Amino acid sequence: MGVNAASVLNRLLHNNTHKSKPLPTNAKALTNIILADLKSGRLRNAVSILFASPVPFPFSLYGRLFQLCASNQAIVEARKVESHLVTFSTTPPIFLLNRAIETYGKCGCLDDARELFEEMPQRDGGSWNAMITAYAQCGFATKALSLFLRMNRFGVFANEITFASVLGSCASVLELFLSRQIHGLIVKYGFCANVILGSSLVDVYGKCWVMSDARRMFDEIQNPNAISWNVIVRRYFEMGDEKEAIFMFFEMIRGNVRPLSFTVSNALIACSSISALKEGIQIHGVAIKINFDEDEVVSSSLIGMYLKCGDLGNAHSIFDLPSSKNLINWTSMVSGYALCGRTRKARELFNEMPERSVISWNAMLAGYTRFFQWEEALDFVFLMREETVDFDHVTLGLILNVCAGLSDVELGKQVHGFIYRCGFYSNLFVGNALLDMYGKCGNLKSARVWFYQISQWRDRVSWNSLLTSHTRHGLSEEAMIIFWEMQWETTPCKFTFGTLLAACANIFALQQGKQIHGFMIRNGFEIDVVVRGALVDMYSKCRCLENALRVFEEAASRDVILWNSMILGCCHNGRGGEALQLFELMEKEAIEPDHVTFQGVLLACICEGRVELGRQYFNSMSSRYCIICRVEHYECMIELYENMGT
Numbered sequence: 223m224g225v226n227a228a229s230v231l232n233r234l235l236h237n238n239t240h241k242s243k244p245l246p247t248n249a250k251a252l253t254n255i256i257l258a259d260l261k262s263g264r265l266r267n268a269v270s271i272l273f274a275s276p277v278p279f280p281f282s283l284y285g286r287l288f289q290l291c292a293s294n295q296a297i298v299e300a301r302k303v304e305s306h307l308v309t310f311s312t313t314p315p316i317f318l319l320n321r322a323i324e325t326y327g328k329c330g331c332l333d334d335a336r337e338l339f340e341e342m343p344q345r346d347g348g349s350w351n352a353m354i355t356a357y358a359q360c361g362f363a364t365k366a367l368s369l370f371l372r373m374n375r376f377g378v379f380a381n382e383i384t385f386a387s388v389l390g391s392c393a394s395v396l397e398l399f400l401s402r403q404i405h406g407l408i409v410k411y412g413f414c415a416n417v418i419l420g421s422s423l424v425d426v427y428g429k430c431w432v433m434s435d436a437r438r439m440f441d442e443i444q445n446p447n448a449i450s451w452n453v454i455v456r457r458y459f460e461m462g463d464e465k466e467a468i469f470m471f472f473e474m475i476r477g478n479v480r481p482l483s484f485t486v487s488n489a490l491i492a493c494s495s496i497s498a499l500k501e502g503i504q505i506h507g508v509a510i511k512i513n514f515d516e517d518e519v520v521s522s523s524l525i526g527m528y529l530k531c532g533d534l535g536n537a538h539s540i541f542d543l544p545s546s547k548n549l550i551n552w553t554s555m556v557s558g559y560a561l562c563g564r565t566r567k568a569r570e571l572f573n574e575m576p577e578r579s580v581i582s583w584n585a586m587l588a589g590y591t592r593f594f595q596w597e598e599a600l601d602f603v604f605l606m607r608e609e610t611v612d613f614d615h616v617t618l619g620l621i622l623n624v625c626a627g628l629s630d631v632e633l634g635k636q637v638h639g640f641i642y643r644c645g646f647y648s649n650l651f652v653g654n655a656l657l658d659m660y661g662k663c664g665n666l667k668s669a670r671v672w673f674y675q676i677s678q679w680r681d682r683v684s685w686n687s688l689l690t691s692h693t694r695h696g697l698s699e700e701a702m703i704i705f706w707e708m709q710w711e712t713t714p715c716k717f718t719f720g721t722l723l724a725a726c727a728n729i730f731a732l733q734q735g736k737q738i739h740g741f742m743i744r745n746g747f748e749i750d751v752v753v754r755g756a757l758v759d760m761y762s763k764c765r766c767l768e769n770a771l772r773v774f775e776e777a778a779s780r781d782v783i784l785w786n787s788m789i790l791g792c793c794h795n796g797r798g799g800e801a802l803q804l805f806e807l808m809e810k811e812a813i814e815p816d817h818v819t820f821q822g823v824l825l826a827c828i829c830e831g832r833v834e835l836g837r838q839y840f841n842s843m844s845s846r847y848c849i850i851c852r853v854e855h856y857e858c859m860i861e862l863y864e865n866m867g868t
Contacts, residue, residue: 249277256283265290269299278310281318288321297329304338313343320348327356351384363391367400380407382416389422398430405439417443421450428457446477452485455492464492468501475508483517490523494530502527503536516545525551529558549575553582560589565598580612587620596627618646619655631663650676654683661691682712690721698725702734716753723756732764751779755787762791782813789822798829817849824858828865836862 252275259268269287272279284307291300304322307314319342326335339345339353350373357366370388373380380388385408392401405423413419420443427436440446440454451474458467471489474481481489486509493502506515506524514520521540528537540546541555552575559568565586572578572586583606590599603621606613618641625634638656646652653676660669673680673688685708692701705722708714714722719742726735739757742749749757754777761770774780774788785808792801805823808815815823820843827836840859843849 249275249279252277253279253283260286260290265294265296265299269296269302273302273306275306276310279306281315284318285321288318288325292325292328295329297326297331297334300325300329301334316342316344316346316349320346320352323349323352323356327352327359330360332356332360332362345378347378347381347384350378351381351387354384355387358387358391361394363394366391367395367397380411382413382419385413386418386422389419389426393422393426393429396430398426398432401426401430414442415444417445417447417450421446421453424450425453425457428453428461431461433457433461433463446479448474448479448482448485451479452482452488455485456488459488459492459495464496464498467492468498468505471505472501480512481508483514483519486514486517487519487523490520490527494523494527497531499528499531499533502531515540516543518545518548521546522548522550522554525554525558529554532562534558534562534564549577549579549582552576553579553585556582557585557588560586561592563589563593565589565593565595578610580610580614580617583610583612584614584616584620587617587624591620591623591627594627596624599624600628615646615649615651618649618652622652622655622659626659626662629663631660631665631668634659634663635668648679650679650681650684653680654687657684657687658691661687661694664695666691666695666697680711682715682718685712686715686718686721689718693721693725693728696728698729698731701725702731705738714747716748716750719747719753720756723753723760727756727760727763730764732761732766735760735764736769751777751781751784755784758784758787758791762787762794765795767791767795767797780811780813782816782819785813786816786818786822789819789826793822793825793829796829798826798832801826802830802832802835815847815849817843817852817855820847820849821854821858824855824862828858828862831865833862833865 252271256268256271256279259265259271265287269291272283272287284303287303288300290296291303300322307318307322319338323335323339326332326338335353335356339349342349350369354366354369354373357363357369366387370380370384370391373384385404388404389401391397392404401423408414408416408419408423420439423439424436424443427433427439436454436457440450443450446454451470455467455470455474458464458470468489471481471485471492474485486505489505490502493499493505502524509515509517509520509524515524521543524540525537525546528534528540537555537558541551552571556568556572556575559565559571568586568589572582575582587599587602587606590596590602599620603624606617618637621637622634625631625637634656637659641647641652641656653672657669657672657676660666660672669688669691673684676684685704689701689704689708692698692704701722702725705714705718708718719738722738723735726732726738735757741747742753754773757773758770761767761773770788770791774784777784785804789801789804789808792798792804801822805815805819805826808819820839823839824836827833827839836859840851840855843851843855
């Protein structure tokens with residue numbers, strides 16, 4: 223009863239002292255103990271025994287310990303092993319020091335690796351390779367390349383592993399010139415048949431946007447493996463040549479090479495980008511055949527492909543598989559239904575989600591805003607406020623779109639205050655969304671104030687938003703002033719010119735419109751079908767029909783909107799006969815007319831007093847072209863018959 227804590231502690235220490243056995247002092251016995259610890263997975267204990275032992279050990283044991291330290295990223299133990307090695311071995315073998323450098327590199331301790339490398343009394347090619355590989359694997363591509371160049375100056379022979387690491391570093395920093403030099407060295411040293419180096423060259427040329435060289439290099443690989451094919455498919459896809467990426471995938475299948483899951487995924491994403499549903503279905507068949515259809519990466523890409531191609535049924539059937547019920551696929555399905563207008567079904571799926579991310583919330587909100595369901599969107603925003611604290615710059619941008627859609631500037635101001643409190647005011651995406659909201663709500667004073675507040679980080683989108691806001695509210699002259707000020711800070715784009723030309727048309731500013739047209743030509747801007755339509759509209763409204771016709775005739779391709787602009791332009795200038803001729807030419811070129819086209823045609827008949835022809839065209843809208851007549855068409859017919867009566 224009277225035993226105190228001190229006596230208990232002394233007894234425990236005394237008992238432990240008696241239980242512990244002294245370690246042997248000879249290297250062989252200690253080696254056996256260390257190996258037993260390693261076999262049992264006690265790396266730390268094994269290294270502690272080695273570090274406390276005043277005897278050298280076999281070099282093979284050091285090599286084994288370095289290997290285990292690297293695989294376990296045990297940096298403290300690695301330092302102990304190296305310290306013991308250099309302490310009890312006057313001239314450690316170079317290969318062991320190389321293993322130490324490799325270990326430090328795999329542990330991410332490049333300072334330790336470089337210090338050991340520089341202190342080595344002698345180095346071989348493996349030493350340089352270990353240090354270069356360490357830099358490359360840790361993402362220090364520039365240092366890896368610098369060390370490689372130093373290695374070459376010292377005349378050290380590079381091996382295949384060195385070249386692979388260096389090519390990877392070249393790909394990281396897009397060093398095309400050095401890559402070509404290394405390619406020459408690979409040929410010089412006779413390493414051309416190495417499939418790893420060949421694949422690395424394909425990769426670096428592809429990343430440097432030289433796909434012709436990448437393809438030439440790929441074709442030189444005698445037996446490309448799955449990695450080689452994955453590289454060429456991915457590079458074509460990333461270069462925007464989705465068709466060639468899909469073609470190469472099928473070439474791989476014809477060559478009886480089993481693809482990697484990432485290759486299948488890349489090919490499916492390429493199909494998504496160009497809505498190649500037929501090819502996507504074929505790749506789906508390949509995935510089923512090689513048992514990749516339930517692979518998480520492949521199933522996500524399959525769902526994305528079917529959704530992008532509008533095949534919601536097949537997407538849902540894959541989603542219903544037990545292996546596909548993850549957060550990414552849930553979100554993809556919600557987004558797919560929401561963005562194709564089926565927001566009710568999207569909301570059902572959203573409500574069933576076992577967990578949600580900020581991307582899930584954004585996907586649902588984006589569906590509401592895309593189809594102008596502003597009330598539903600606002601209710602959803604209130605639900606977000608109650609159920610989640612997750613939001614990002616995309617969320618805030620969508621909420622501002624809702625404010626703009628509802629023309630609720632007061633709610634927009636509240637969101638503006640929230641943005642300040644949460645520190646998002648310097649995010650350019652959010653800043654531009656705020657600018658757009660103020661502009662669409664008609665609060666141009668607040669728009670201008672905010673525009674000047676973001677002067678340090680605003681971009682072309684900011685200028686276009688301000689310019690569009692003024693044009694939308696009939697302030698075309700102010701919009702022109704904004705355009706001339708804009709050029710001091712950034713370059714305009716096609717969207718800018720479309721907005722400006724509309725502004726010129728509104729105020730009949732022919733000279734300014736011509737200046738903008740000339741500015742585009744002098745500075746090499748592409749005049750696409752949208753800008754061309756704006757030019758035709760501007761010249762027509764400014765009573766310069768000859769220029770409008772010239773712009774129209776110069777078009778390489780014409781869509782129905784451009785034809786409509788020209789036909790209506792002729793009508794507004796009292797040239798109904800030419801408008802009717804344009805319509806006949808439009809039919810010969812197999813361009814399908816729409817309701818706007820027939821409004822122009824009926825106006826042309828009014829100009830020319832062609833009552834019977836107008837009646838024929840009016841009747842043909844429903845009988846031949848399946849176009850439902852609108853109020854404007856009936857108004858034209860009334861005016862046509864009234865003119866006949868007078």
